Amino acid sequence: MTLTRLALNNISASAFRSWVIFLCVLVVAGFSLTITVITRGAESSLELASRRLGADIIVVPQGTEAAMEGALLMGLPTRIWMPRDIVTQVAAIPGVEVASPQMYLSTLSGASCCSVDEMFLLAYEPETDFTIQPWLISTIGRGLNLGEVVGGTYVFTPEGENIFIYGYIVTLIANLEPTGSGLDQSMFMTFDSAYDVARISYSRAEEPLEIPPDSVSAAMVRLSPGADLDQVADAITRAVPGVTAVKSPDLFLSYRQQTGSLLRGITLVMALTWVMAIVAVGLVFSIALNERRREIGMLRALGATRSFVLRSLLAEAGALGLLGALVGIPVALLGTFLFRNLLMSSLEVLFLFPSVTSILVLFIVGLVLAVATVTLAAFIPAYRVSRLDPATAMRD
Amino acid sequence: MILLSDVSKTYELGQDRTVKAVADVTLEVRDGEFLVITGRSGSGKTTLLNLAAGLTRPTSGTVTLDGVDVWSLTDNQRAALRGRKIGFAFQFPSLLPSLTVLENVLLPTLFAPNGEDDGTTDRAMELIADVGLSEKVRAYPRQLSAGQQQRVVIARALMNRPEVLLADEPTSDLDEHTETEVMDLFRAIHRSRGITIMMVTHSSDLVHYGTRSIAMASGQVVAERDLAHA
């Protein structure tokens, strides 16, 4: 017979009350975990997407920043064009180490049976590219040949079929790691492949792929070591007419602002549910302890000190909190993982599911918070009951 | 054993109404006696018991247990004192429903560890045997009759080898036959262990079990009978 045994027995004794608190903790812990995963994942996915692009500055035609962000972040195909020699002009600016052009294209809608409608195609120039090309070399040892593509993590070749782009068969060579962004559903090919597809599309595809001659969509800029980001960006804007130089830290700014308010909103909701849970648990405990006044008075009569009573009641609370979180958090993790695509599309927030270590940390933090919260919520009613005069408690 | 000196207990019922449950009572509970306290409900007998046990603070007067002023102690000391020296049989069903008979009887060991950890389970089994419920050791209170439950309560009360047993209307919920059984048990315990018993009852029929009886009315002792030599 120990305090723990007594506490555990008391939990099973008033099953209804215990279930209520258990479920309350389960739901709140699970919900809080989901929100935390989404908000933290959103941050990491943005960081990862920016890093994946690897550019310090992205130069696009003036007024097309939003379209460019939509393409790179959400995989929303877009058509923006600027004259090719802008790249040369940008490359000449002091502080610019490399300026690599890219073309933003898209597949036809409903291109192959199970692919995304209108997939975003990004064409790059292997000679100057400093993101995809080096990754390819390190992963598969070579660059892309004509007709080969690299896909984001969700791109695949349908079983027993080929990937057709404008009637042209391409071969999927490799997949990038997940970024939690639209790049996961995009395809990357070389300029040569893109021109080849365009050429063939006039005869093979329902609609031809039109690439304006001597045009590119954007220029990825990498700075020389020691160059000042703001200075170079200003220089580009001044020297080259009709373009905007988007600095890497400002990338996805509009998206960040939009989702920022959404994320703040749901974090607020999460905080509110915590508060409500504390109040609810406190109430349930109050009621339950009121019913157990006699029993507690009896224990005091038998020799239990006030602190014993308090400790055993708090132990009950802590145990319920622990159990609720032990079930709620893994279930929420499972649910968030399984439904991540649905969450991303309905909330319109991109997030990356956390790594295993992050998950463990979240789990432990969640457990501790749950135990602390329930114990805190139960404290006032438990304290009051423990201070009761035993004879008064046993009256009625 | 227990000395109540000029104790009063006044309850405030709010709205400036007060009730004097016990009024200036002086009572000595002597070592080894079986004191039966009778009175109608509201006469203050339960309050008197609670005062004697140190469960409620007297509005005036002192309560002494074995020479120690109970209310000069800290709350923890008082609790420890109760755990060591006093055994309780309450009026209401006081067994914890989620614990077995054995676990219920072992409950007092939580509060007054005797230092003989190994012996406690054996002792509990002995006590359960003494009250005639050996075969119910692993049963739950809901599986016992009211009389059987009360016997378990008595076993529990004896667990820490108390010097005095306080019983508050222990047989009020029982039928006549069971009542006799339980009262016989009290008498047997009194005789075999020499333990002091202070029992409250509203039934004057039970007075003859004791060695002394007092009657209460309106918070005061109105009659006293010495039964030991009767």
Added chain:
Amino acid sequence: MRIAIAALIVVLAIGIGVLPQFTDCQSQGRQLTLENGRQIPMKCHWTGQAELALAVPLLAVGAMMTGTRRRETNRILAAMGVILGVFVMLLPTSLIGVCGSAEMICNSTMKPALLFMGALVIAASLVGLVRSERANYDLP
């Protein structure tokens, strides 16, 4: 507790049977067009039909569990629940599968929902199984 588990299994069984009918690609009007012009449902549809076939015995398991207290029977029913739950999870993943693209509703909604519900069925059945094993006498 036994009733709670049984009720949960019944609810999950209904979900497993009904949900795919509304979240497979066919319900969204998307089908496969063969070379000869015929339209046939995609494999997520067949997964959904198979899930319906699993949902019915699962419903029976849950219903029967509410009706019997006998330890042996509950043990068997719980074991069946586990097995059925495993198959609920295997169908959309390895046995038949769903469409490939992440954006399609069968992938974003139907498959995770089935996996989630299947996992819950397994968990609930395991709890029931453990309780049956540990009970000394019939379950309350």
